[in-house]
Amino acid sequence: MQFLHPELLYALFLLLIPILVHLFRLRKFQKEYFTNVKFLKKISSETRKSSQLKKWLILISRLLMLTAIIIAFAQPYLPAQGSNAAVTRKLIYLDNSQSMQLRGPKGELLASSVQSLLENIPENDKLSLITNDKEYFNLSTSELRKELSELDYSPGSLNFEEIKLKAGNYFKNKNSAKNELILISDFQQNINVPTQQDSSAINISFIPLKPVKPENISIDSAFVQNKNTEGIEIKLLLKSNTEIEDPVSVSLYNNEDLLTKNTADFNEENEAETIFNLKREALSNAYFEIEDNGLIYDNLLYFSLNQNPQIQVSVISDSSADFLQRIFTEPEFSFHNFSLQQLDYKVLSSSNLIVLNEIPEINSALSQNLKQFYKNGTVICLIPAQKAQPNSYNLFLKELNAPVYGEETEREQLITGISFEHPLFNSVFEKQISNFDYPKVQSFYRVSRNQNAALSLQDGSPFLLQRDQLFMFAAALNSENSNFKQSPLIVPSFYNMGLAALKSPKLYYQINDRDQIDIPVSIGQDEVLSLKSEESSVIPQQQLFPDKVQIFTNAIETPGNYRVMYGKSDLGKLSFNEKRTESKLVYTHPESLKNIRNFESIDKYFENAKASGQTKPLWKWFVIFALFFMSLEMLLLKFFK
Incomplete structure (x- = not known):
């Protein structure tokens, strides 16, 4: 038998206190005079022997009760035998893609997953966890709680092979008999989970999260349909994963100013389009917006209109x-x-x-x-x-x-x-x-x-x-x-x-794509262009030519409208949006796949892990023993004469 908190066993020294009280008999006796005590001598001798036995039995029951309570608090357990005794190293993948914004039975899928993890992880354990854009290795529960409290949604997502590769690199230099990868995700089809798992040194467990209402309307794309010297026509395409009967309102803003508003009717393919006629002038901070009860990130589409040079x-x-x-x-x-x-x-x-x-x-x-x-x-x-x-x-x-x-x-x-x-x-x-x-x-x-x-x-x-x-x-x-x-x-x-011939900026670009844009400006060899938004500033990769600078856009991680800055000079606007791959809400169902362990929830997984874990807890038995000896003491006090 071993103890989870052996330091509490020092409390057993406190058992000396009731023993000392019993041995020293701190109680004082008072003499009472009686007219004739001759006939009481025999009775007095027998009573004294019975009283001593009763006191010893009460003392032993109290000591056993206190001992059981102290051992119960120390949490005794029996070490597991065989395969259960092997050390299992766990790596958790927590999906923080945009589709995790949908609400599940306990709230937003990502927020409720974080809360369940923190509630189930033992305080003395170290945990390693990866997301689509971050990695946390060997963190305590308190450290992980601080990191996950600041976790935000990722503009991109990993597919299954990328997750498995990261897990392989993590377990490669770790000495453990068993390695386990736990995937917590809503498992959209773009994760590309194979229909059958091959034999691997990594045990894989899936925890699929299911939204209550997987419905979503998104602004899919926008492009210039026609332009002339007077104006420009922009066609906006909307998509839905469910049938939409009522028209959807689409607003066009520049900064906080509402420029115009259109409506879009969805067809049988759950698609809708609308056209905005704009004047041929630059817009400083333009975006389209819809209102939708589904995902939030795809309700906005940023775009830019610049005065293009000849x-x-x-x-x-x-x-x-x-x-x-x-x-x-x-x-x-x-x-x-x-x-x-x-x-x-x-x-x-x-x-x-x-x-x-x-x-x-x-x-x-x-x-x-x-x-x-x-x-x-x-x-x-x-x-x-x-x-x-x-x-x-x-x-x-x-x-x-x-x-x-x-x-x-x-x-x-x-x-x-x-x-x-x-x-x-x-x-x-x-x-x-x-x-x-x-x-x-x-x-x-x-x-x-x-x-x-x-x-x-x-x-x-x-x-x-x-x-x-x-x-x-x-x-x-x-x-x-x-x-x-x-x-x-x-x-x-x-x-x-x-x-x-002149790679003029498009209406917008997609985050994580490597596009190249020509900015017609001449700068010095030691000077650079930067991209600035209200929230961030980025110096992109760039190449200098005599009459232009070619910039590459793959360094942008946050959607929004950016100004192209040369020192304090504003050279134009560029807009970036997240890809709409998370908007489709088409799911894989891991429970139908072969050779894969599935769990209904995070709580169920940890319950299973504890049940088949490394130890057999004994503290409940010692609580029962403490109650037994306490009951025995009460019976002795009441019925033993």
């Missing part, structure tokens, strides 16, 4: 470039046209897009400058000339590690292949088309590699392809060789090419 387009051409001038118009574009003999390299160096329109060759001076411009982030579009010798093109293309031109083929070909997923066309067509009035070419050049082709000829060879910042046509676009200028494809091809 995109600088330069065309080097020995033939007419009027069709390009009609596409690259103000105020979005600033158009410059040069002949091969009259180049302004200062203007070219500040251009975002350079179009080489049917020039017969690329001389060495132009090639070296173009190579430097390309290295600095300038987009280059090459339209070959007819009857040209492609060698000068190819020398330049090889410098860029790009595909090269072969010999010119004089055969009529239709332009029939449209890559609807290519960035030039992914937002042009509402659906894929097959009855298109295809343009054609009379002659074309074969291209060595058919990679990332936006448009293809009917024989499968590329007509327009992209290699990083380089766009290449396979044929001249003049009227004698092609009717591509009269095709509806020409405007989106060049217009989106121009927009791609």
Whole structure:
């Protein structure tokens, strides 16, 4: 037998007190005179012997009662035998994703889980726990209570393999006979739990949490549907995981000011959309908002509208470039046209897009400058000339590690292949088309590699392809060789090419995605741009170019509207939102999976762990013994004469 609190056994020394009281007989006797005591002598002798026995029995019962009480407080137990005696090291995964905001039987799923953990963890135990964004190893209950009281919801979530990998790294250097991973989550399908567990050195237990009402409406996405010099149309898409009969109100705010309010009706697919018409002006802190009884995080969608700078387009051409001038118009574009003999390299160096329109060759001076411009982030579009010798093109293309031109083929070909997923066309067509009035070419050049082709000829060879910042046509676009200028494809091809030349900020970006954004500003080598919101400030990863700074957005962890700051100068706004993967509320049911231990609640898990744990407690037996000896003492006092 062992004791959980052996220090309390020192209280057994207190048993000396009743023993000393009994031995020293502190009670004083008083003489009483009686007329004749002769007949009492025999009775007095017998009574004295009976009284001594009674006192000894009462003393022993009291000592045994006090001993049982003291031992009960010391919490005796019998050590477990066999497999139950092995040391079990536990690691708990507590899901703190946004879907844990829903209410369960005892309140919000995350808050009630934290409370249950703190109530069930023994005070003298050390616990290791991980969440989607934090790790707590070997903390006492008091330390863990402080940490979990500040636990917030995470914008991302781990899948099952990532959780298992973290557990494997944790248990790797730990000397324990049994390792156990306990997962506490609502188990949405994006956790990707396998249908059957493989044999592993880690025992896995699942505690699925179930919300009372898994219903939710979310603002799914927003995008610019149309824009012109006067205004801009933004389409907002809403989704629900249940049928919604009544229209949902959507509000548009800038700071705390309500700009406008629309309603959205849900269709049979539980989707709704509404359109906001805005003036073409910058908004400092804009967001859409709905009211919903489900999740909170997806009721807001932050977005930004900035005054975009003009995109600088330069065309080097020995033939007419009027069709390009009609596409690259103000105020979005600033158009410059040069002949091969009259180049302004200062203007070219500040251009975002350079179009080489049917020039017969690329001389060495132009090639070296173009190579430097390309290295600095300038987009280059090459339209070959007819009857040209492609060698000068190819020398330049090889410098860029790009595909090269072969010999010119004089055969009529239709332009029939449209890559609807290519960035030039992914937002042009509402659906894929097959009855298109295809343009054609009379002659074309074969291209060595058919990679990332936006448009293809009917024989499968590329007509327009992209290699990083380089766009290449396979044929001249003049009227004698092609009717591509009269095709509806020409405007989106060049217009989106121009927009791609300057990576202007979108309405918003998603947290944890690695997007790159061009900020048109020149800064010193030792200077940086920062992103500031009302709550935080971040210095993102960035790359300097002569006329711009390219920033990467994967360092943002908190949703909101951010100002792009250069010192004290405000260069524009960027908005970030959390991904809507947690809004679907489509759950996995672990109880239907094979070879997996499931528990109804955290309380049930710890009850099971204690029942099959390492010890057999004995304190209840000693309480029973104490009650028995106390009852025995009372009987002795009342009935023993």
